[in-house]
Amino acid sequence: MKDYIEERVLELARYIIETNSTVRGAAKKFRVSKSTVHKDVTERLLEINPALAHEVKTVLDSNKAERHIRGGLATQMKYKGTHEEAAE
Numbered sequence: 001m002k003d004y005i006e007e008r009v010l011e012l013a014r015y016i017i018e019t020n021s022t023v024r025g026a027a028k029k030f031r032v033s034k035s036t037v038h039k040d041v042t043e044r045l046l047e048i049n050p051a052l053a054h055e056v057k058t059v060l061d062s063n064k065a066e067r068h069i070r071g072g073l074a075t076q077m078k079y080k081g082t083h084e085e086a087a088e
Contacts, residue, residue, distance in 0.1 A: 006048060008032075009040045013049070013056050016041065022063045 008030070016026050027037045041060070045053040 001044065001047070005040075005044070009044045009048060010052070012037055012040050013045050013052050016056050016059055017052075020059055020063070022067075023060065 012026055012030060015021060015029065016023075019025075021029070023034050023037045023041075026041075027034045030037070041053070041056045045056060
């Protein structure tokens with residue numbers, strides 16, 4: 001594996017752990033695709049640092065378990081904003 005890829009993988013992993021970031025959030029921050037982030041932290045990181053890969057997996061699993069709640073809150077905020085504007 002090339003050095004720059006290995007460095008990116010480790011930076012992504014540290015970022016996700018430190019900020020409890022989602023794959024989408026990390027992709028936006030590092031300006032790479034979601035597919036790249038996912039492959040980096042699930043496959044490549046496992047080869048480089050299995051312990052760090054386990055920590056990242058814990059964060060991503062937590063995010064996945066909470067995503068339906070975040071989606072509901074986003075929808076709620078969207079419609080509250082729309083209804084408040086219509087009432088005025």
